[in-house]
Amino acid sequence: MKVKSLLVASSLTLVMAGPAMAARDYISIVGSSTVYPFATVVAEQFGKTGGGKTPKIESTGTGGGFKLFCGGVGVDFADISNASRAIKASEVKTCADNGVKEIVEVKIGYDGIVLANAKTAKQMTLTRKDIFHALAKEVPDPKDPTKLIANPYKTWKEVNSSLPDMPIEVLGPPPTSGTRDAFAELVLEQGAKTYEWIAAMKATDKKAYKKICHSVREDGAYVEAGENDNLIVQKLQSNPKALGVFGFSFLDQNNDKLQGSVIEGKAPKFEAIADGSYTVSRPLFFYVKKAHVEMIPGIKGYVTEFTSEKAWGPEGYLADKGLIPMPEAERKQVAADVAALKPMAAK
């Protein structure tokens, strides 16, 4: 008798608990692991200064974040998705199919990608063509530049005689990482394009072009060091001959131990990335569901905090964490669009 009533009571609680929890009063954010360090700072600031409950932020990766974001409209679905790239047309379509019609796109700044090594070693001066030769899976044959062969270069000196004679060892993100995609697009692809016949292939055979530009060598010279950038930093310190690929914020926080390589004549400094002269940088975004702004308290406040000068300006706290701010005119434009909650134009 006691057991039966206990069972009935517990099952009733579970059933009633479902709809009772439907009124979510905190913001749910998903998305990129690159934007995560910046979004978390804004969220904490928003929560502490009384704007509302601190938003919950998950680091699911840009692609995973869009999957959750485009699931639908309602308290069961995420409100905001962080992204280290612009939303694709196919993702916008998935969103529209599931009822997410009005999305507000907010660009928050730039993130630099650096190729760093320990300060105890010599700073490397590289061009994107050198990096392409060092890391791509297939490179043009030095004897016959119109043919591709498996990457034969073993030391940096073989790639470019002005570089030191050390074996090529680069620690970098795995294929699941947005940083790896960005690195392939901004460095390897640009390096490959210096060969005119490869650049011409972009128009004729896109698949083969992508394969040449984005495939990284798998013979041990490029080591996939996982998503844990702290591990890469530790490994670089213990092995001065190795280089590492990661975001600028990690270099900034460890600038007493690591130095970034000079790429295309520019060292990765805050000012160089901000004015665009350091070429390896990409914009960061977050996307807001306009339909949720009425449903969940605090979205407007959080977005206003993120787009305020004290957050994303050159003197702001996000810049202290390694986010490169946009030029002033662009900041003003985006802030105005966000205040009006202007939905994205159709792609």
Added chain:
Amino acid sequence: MNNLKITTNLLQPTDDLKRRYRAERWFRRLGLTAITLSLAFIAFLFFTIIRDGYTAFTQTYIELEIDFAETAFTRENLAAADYPGLVKQALRNMHPEVTGRNNLRLLYSLASPAAAYKLQDMVEADPRIIGTRQKVWVLADDDVDMLIKGNSDRNLAESERRITDKQLEWLDGLREQGRLEKRFNKTFFTSGDSREPELAGILGGLKGSLLTLLITLSLSFPVGVAAAVYLEEFAPKNVWTDIIEININNLAAVPSIIFGLLGLAIFINFFGLPRSTPIVGGLVLSLMVLPTIIIAGRAALKSVPPSIREAALGIGASKMQTVTHHVLPLAMPGMLTGTIIGMAHALGETAPLLMIGMVAFIVDIPGTIADPATLLPVQIFLWADSPEQAFTEKTSAAIMVLLGFLIAMNGIAVLLRKKFETKW
């Protein structure tokens, strides 16, 4: 018959015997070496964790004289006042000779952003301090903290340090005036997650773990014990029971992330329970722990000798009475041991929680089982991924707390087993 030479003599060991003894000695030595090596590795693990983490239990504080000027506040909205500005003003008053944007930034970066939050809490708790000057001990910035604790070397060249020579000068001055000291890090145990290492604490993770494990225990223990009793005492020996047994044994070996996928598909998508809450985490972990409890429970029930059952039946007890009044209490210590081991396993799990959204940045301490929460192992994982150098010691300290809990739980399990073990 005559060719048989008598070669054995009990007083003289033969070659064969010597060889056997030698082999036995080598086997013993090998076993001893293996155990010593494993203990050495464990000792090394504990040593590195404690070496990296013990400094996290103290935190550096700076004393500032804050002028809560009336002009900085508006009565209607105390939260909107420029608290960072008050901190900056206090630092400028201490060193009025510092000018220039870059030098001022270096001066301001001595105090943590937490200083502004502390002032805000002070004013909101007692608005009467507006208009007075107060001496306030505030948290120092995490880079300053690393230097004072010796985790970053002040003797390196300036370009290899995060603290510049000017800042070192100011810090030495503060130390001479007695305005710089290290205190016990209470914040580590009383606050939740934060992006600033000096503000980060494990309370959110601990409370989340507590709530989740509470739900796991309350769901898996009754169901596990009841299932073990049914399978062992009441189930008929047929094909269906065999299938159930095989499935339970297999489930005990299934990778834990599969349970996370199950939780996502059923609890979140089908039942509509909220993401990232202890209730979903508890449900998923209880599914994971259930096979362990059932298997341990069955082993405990099997170990109760049949004479107990026969004696109970012999004096007139029904089957139900035999099980509940005689067999179950005697098997309970074994079941408890299995449960505690299962709970300790669940305490350290992170993979299934990834799928249900509990790997997230959550600052607020969870109040009920329906608030978003994170668990202690998840907290460790998130901190290990952060770029700030000060998080290394926090990660190690949190690992120490987690290991402490796990050792305590397993210790209790061993004690219970020893105490209530009945030698038949």
